[in-house]
Amino acid sequence: MKIAAGLGSVDDLPLFAEAGADEVFVGYIPGWWQQTYGMFSPLNRREVLYYNVQIGSESEMEILHAMSEHYGIDVSIALNALYFLPKQFPDLLRYIRECLKLGFSSFIVADPALLIFLAKDPACEDVIDKIRISVSGETGEMNSDFCSLLAKLKIRRMIFHRKMTIGEMKQCRNPEITEYEAFALNEKCHFHGGYCNSLHCDELTYSCRLPYRLGEVVENTNEERRNVQMRFSQEKDDDPAYLVGESGCALCKLWDLEQAGITHLKIVGRGNYTDCMLEDLKAMKKALKILRDSQSREKYIEKMKQKLFPNGCSGECYYLDY
Amino acid sequence: MIPYAVLQGELYTGKREKLAIRILDLSLEGFTFRLVKSRKLAETEKLVLYFWSWKISDFVKLEFDNVQVQLTEEEDFYFIYRIEINDSFFERAASELMKEYLHYIDLKQYEEDAELSEVLTGYPAAQEKDFPESLEQWEQRNLSAVQEKLCRDTIMEEKWREVLSRTGCLGIELESDGITSAFREMEWETFQNFYWKEQRLKFHPVSACSIHFVYLGNGYCFERLPSAKLMTEMIRKAEVCNVVPVLVLPPMKERYRELFQEYLREIVCSLPAGEKKLETVVNDWGTLELVRKSYSESLTPIMGILMNKRRKDSRMEYRCGLKKQLALLRENGSNTEFFREYLFQEYGLSTFLYESCGYEYDFPEGEQNVLFPFYQMNTAGHCTLFAQCRNGSRGKQIEEGCCPGFCKQFCFLYPSMLSIVGWQNSLFGWDEKVLWDADYFEMLSNYGTNRMILNELHFTMHRQAIELRSVFLENS
Numbered sequence: 001m002k003i004a005a006g007l008g009s010v011d012d013l014p015l016f017a018e019a020g021a022d023e024v025f026v027g028y029i030p031g032w033w034q035q036t037y038g039m040f041s042p043l044n045r046r047e048v049l050y051y052n053v054q055i056g057s058e059s060e061m062e063i064l065h066a067m068s069e070h071y072g073i074d075v076s077i078a079l080n081a082l083y084f085l086p087k088q089f090p091d092l093l094r095y096i097r098e099c100l101k102l103g104f105s106s107f108i109v110a111d112p113a114l115l116i117f118l119a120k121d122p123a124c125e126d127v128i129d130k131i132r133i134s135v136s137g138e139t140g141e142m143n144s145d146f147c148s149l150l151a152k153l154k155i156r157r158m159i160f161h162r163k164m165t166i167g168e169m170k171q172c173r174n175p176e177i178t179e180y181e182a183f184a185l186n187e188k189c190h191f192h193g194g195y196c197n198s199l200h201c202d203e204l205t206y207s208c209r210l211p212y213r214l215g216e217v218v219e220n221t222n223e224e225r226r227n228v229q230m231r232f233s234q235e236k237d238d239d240p241a242y243l244v245g246e247s248g249c250a251l252c253k254l255w256d257l258e259q260a261g262i263t264h265l266k267i268v269g270r271g272n273y274t275d276c277m278l279e280d281l282k283a284m285k286k287a288l289k290i291l292r293d294s295q296s297r298e299k300y301i302e303k304m305k306q307k308l309f310p311n312g313c314s315g316e317c318y319y320l321d322y
Numbered sequence: 323m324i325p326y327a328v329l330q331g332e333l334y335t336g337k338r339e340k341l342a343i344r345i346l347d348l349s350l351e352g353f354t355f356r357l358v359k360s361r362k363l364a365e366t367e368k369l370v371l372y373f374w375s376w377k378i379s380d381f382v383k384l385e386f387d388n389v390q391v392q393l394t395e396e397e398d399f400y401f402i403y404r405i406e407i408n409d410s411f412f413e414r415a416a417s418e419l420m421k422e423y424l425h426y427i428d429l430k431q432y433e434e435d436a437e438l439s440e441v442l443t444g445y446p447a448a449q450e451k452d453f454p455e456s457l458e459q460w461e462q463r464n465l466s467a468v469q470e471k472l473c474r475d476t477i478m479e480e481k482w483r484e485v486l487s488r489t490g491c492l493g494i495e496l497e498s499d500g501i502t503s504a505f506r507e508m509e510w511e512t513f514q515n516f517y518w519k520e521q522r523l524k525f526h527p528v529s530a531c532s533i534h535f536v537y538l539g540n541g542y543c544f545e546r547l548p549s550a551k552l553m554t555e556m557i558r559k560a561e562v563c564n565v566v567p568v569l570v571l572p573p574m575k576e577r578y579r580e581l582f583q584e585y586l587r588e589i590v591c592s593l594p595a596g597e598k599k600l601e602t603v604v605n606d607w608g609t610l611e612l613v614r615k616s617y618s619e620s621l622t623p624i625m626g627i628l629m630n631k632r633r634k635d636s637r638m639e640y641r642c643g644l645k646k647q648l649a650l651l652r653e654n655g656s657n658t659e660f661f662r663e664y665l666f667q668e669y670g671l672s673t674f675l676y677e678s679c680g681y682e683y684d685f686p687e688g689e690q691n692v693l694f695p696f697y698q699m700n701t702a703g704h705c706t707l708f709a710q711c712r713n714g715s716r717g718k719q720i721e722e723g724c725c726p727g728f729c730k731q732f733c734f735l736y737p738s739m740l741s742i743v744g745w746q747n748s749l750f751g752w753d754e755k756v757l758w759d760a761d762y763f764e765m766l767s768n769y770g771t772n773r774m775i776l777n778e779l780h781f782t783m784h785r786q787a788i789e790l791r792s793v794f795l796e797n798s
Contacts (some may be wrong), residue, residue, distance in 0.1 A: 009323070029371065031342050033329040035381060039327070040633070040647040049327040049374060049427045057342040062358040066399045079477065082631045083655040112607065113661040134614040140629060141573035145608035163703020165721065168576035190716050190751075195628055195701035198749070203642050204425065205440040207635065207700050207749055210742070214710050215735035217675035217780055219456035226583055248326035320720045 001258055003284050004076070004181060005277060006269020008053045010064045014275070017071035017277045023264065024068075025076040025108060027054040028061055028318060033095065039201065041085060043095070044078040045193065046139065047200045051271045058102065065103040080110035080136040082194065089117055096127055105131050108159065110138035110194065119153040128154065134181065137161030139196040144172045151176035159266065166319055170260040182257055183318055184250040184265035185280050186272060193227030196300040211303055242276050243314050244283040251287050251304060255297040283308050324348060329419060330381075331355060331687075333391075335364040339359040345371075348477035350413045350422065352406040359400055366391050369405065373415040376442070377423045379643030382415055384647055398496045399527065400406070411487050425485035444642040449739040457743060457780050462522065462753055464741075465779075469525045471758040481760040482527035485627070489767040492528065493535030495693070496556070499730075501778060502548060505536070506555055510563035523777050527778070536560050537775055539570035541605050542701055543746050544578050545725045547571075550588035557600065566601070573606035573628055577721070583612065584587035590620045603675055603691075605629055614669050623797045624673045624691060625665070627698050630656055634679040634697050638742045652683045662686060678756035678766050692766050694756040696777040701794060733780075745780070 002022035006076055007013060016024060027044045033091050039047045047051040055061060066074045076278035077099055078186060092114065096107065109115055118124045118133065134157035138142070142160060150158065157179035189196075190208050245251060257265070267280050287304050292302060294300035304315065323346055331343040331353075343355040357363060369389045373379040386407060395402040401477065429438040438449035454460035472479050494517065496502050501520070505513055518529040528794025533612045538556050542545040548556070553569070560567035569589065574582045593600060599619070604610050605626035612623050632654040655661055665671040676683075676688050677697035704719035711728040713720070741752040755762050769776050 019354040029327070034327060035372065038643060039646050040643070040650045050325060050423065052323060052325050054326060056344040057330065059341060059343045059355065059357050060326070062361060063356065063400050066358050066360065070399070085650065085653050086658040089658070111655065113655045113658050116664050118659060120664070141575060141606035141608065143574050143579055143608035145574075145605065145611040149607055150338060161703060164388070165577065172578050177634045189562050190702060190706055190719070192703040195635055195698070197631055198699045199633070199637065199641060201641060204445070204637050204640055205438050207742075209435060210736060210740065212454055212734045212744060215454070215456055215733055217457045217733055218653065219459060224362055270473070318719070320718070322607050
């Protein structure tokens with residue numbers, strides 16, 4: 001299995017390459033797109049201005065390409081906004097052509113309309129055979145019927161959303177699709193990205209981080225029935241030491257993921273500090289080495305935990321067993 | 323490095339080429355940028371800089387002719403260049419940008435999210451401490467606010483009657499056990515009286531409308547779907563009552579695939595042959611494929627909320643730059659012609675489900691469906707309520723096998739001023755405006771073209787509702 005990591009800055013690529021990344025995925029919003037559509041209708045799911053999560057300009061992308069060629073790292077561009085406006089499709093084609101000219105041909109797409117546009121519109125004939133499309137987990141619910149449909153749309157890779165079980169991933173595999181990616185580290189989101197229609201901007205917190213309480217449908221004064229645990233959503237962690245997988249981890253499941261046919265493991269970036277990403281990459285690389293040398297699932301888990309988590313892991317498991 | 327989204331540069335060279343550059347370091351006298359080594363920099367004729375201004379939510383554009391570009395450093399993959407600018411506009415723009423950017427960094431480092439929002443947008447952070455006591459209380463307060471607005475504005479009340487006389491097609495969502503069993507057991511007229519009283523909407527002009535459609539099922543959670551037998555009964559009951567039943571399905575998870583297929587098979591088999599097709603709200607592409615392959619003769623798909631995506635958030639009024647960008651919210655994927663043609667040709671789908679979500683938008687041609695007053699903001703893949711009640715934390719999510727129906731008793735409550743509730747596996751916003759502003763309601767109905775569907779409010783889970791139902795049954 002290969003490691004795909006989220007990259008927020010060109011300067012991090014050499015470090016990621018040394019730490020073990022096989023592939024990176026990036027956001028790229030050219031100036032002309034932002035000047036036209038602002039951040040109300042971005043190209044990907046990073047709708048912020050004040051974070052360094054997008055690669056930046058055309059000149060930065062040229063540098064990124066040079067680096068990726070040198071280090072042998074594939075780069076995918078996240079084009080995974082949940083939907084696009086009717087008037088944006090010609091601009092999307094322009095965008096893809098510009099990316100091809102810059103040397104980038106892999107795209108992560110979440111909007112089914114865009115998939116159909118690329119596969120079927122005559123205007124896209126000159127690009128469709130030159131690009132490699134990964135379908136983002138943000139597309140929506142994934143099942144084998146959907147995967148059969150996608151197989152007809154010249155998809156290279158399925159990226160399963162983070163709420164699928166490993167068993168479901170295995171059942172969804174289709175012979176026409178050669179690559180499968182699963183979330184493996186970071187940003188375990190409480191909600192399904194494909195159904196998140198709320199704001200992701202600088203000035204307002206994400207809806208999943210709003211304060212909430214477990215309450216009752218009807219106020220109940222019977223104390224005996226009020227025996228549920230009430231927790232506030234924002235539990236601050238004061239421990240400054242970084243623990244790999246503290247916001248989502250699938251390292252115990254690498255054996256199962258490999259058996260299920262997963263070819264790529266996703267390490268989410270989402271504005272994570274570079275140092276933390278490097279630790280994640282190194283840990284993942286070590287885990288994969290242990291996996292290769294292990295004879296059984298149990299042996300793998302035992303050895304991996306010994307080496308990577310001698311003091312205990314985060315317990316924030318991506319794929320909890322029922 | 324300053325994010326590219328807030329400071330962008332364009333170099334225009336003698337060859338009429340335009341190159342977008344990223345500013346590395348910015349000072350009041352100039353800036354640096356870098357170019358890949360393979361790019362030979364021709365003579366620069368013009369420089370354009372775009373400085374993002376938080377105050378105006380737009381770029382400030384500055385142009386400079388004949389700038390001098392100086393090579394300063396060489397790295398492995400690129401050269402670094404410097405441009406000196408001696409210009410008061412540049413100085414002011416750079417200073418403003420740095421001030422705003424550093425201010426944001428400070429807020430992010432030292433303030434809580436709500437306080438940051440308050441400084442930047444006027445978001446009422448202090449009100450985040452005010453939670454309702456229960457979902458019932460929250461909904462009652464919301465309805466009381468609507469009732470008060472309508473009572474104070476007699477012109478609006480009259481306007482409602484005019485609008486409703488034009489917009490005729492009303493549907494209702496029937497989802498909870500209490501209300502669906504009442505629907506199955508009561509005579510239609512009795513049920514309608516029961517429904518409006520139980521929904522606490524007797525005060526509202528909409529309660530005088532005839533109900534033409536009933537939406538049966540659940541668009542979010544498979545566990546909450548009634549059994550195929552019950553669903554079939556309700557479909558038959560609707561037909562007897564001369565109302566149109568619409569089946570509502572949640573997304574089909576792979577592990578439920580066989581159950582889903584069996585469910586649909588049972589329902590379709592019970593439909594009388596040769597009758598009108600059953601409209602079915604689908605919320606994932608797999609179900610759409612299934613309907614196309616196996617049930618296209620019996621079911622007409624409607625694209626559900628989880629497929630018909632659009633930006634929705636109860637805090638939209640605090641979004642900076644909203645007024646300038648409101649036009650971008652008017653459309654979504656359903657307005658894209660080639661996409662609609664594809665959906666119609668492949669699936670026979672021409673109808674989309676929308677929601678009233680606080681702002682106006684454009685509808686494609688034809689009768690569309692609009693839910694009100696709730697709108698979906700977010701939905702979890704595994705149920706967040708199940709995780710909280712079972713494991714003590716919303717994040718400790720597992721498959722919801724053997725779910726006891728925690729959502730019948732519990733929900734997630736949010737600060738009252740947010741107009742949000744977390745129920746089942748989703749976050750819903752409440753669009754109050756659709757219940758008191760008749761013009762807005764009429765716009766959403768597309769001036770009588772669309773079908774307006776009232777969400778089920780949650781009072782059915784109140785003990786009094788169960789008692790009320792018993793009273794109605796005794797008296798009917």
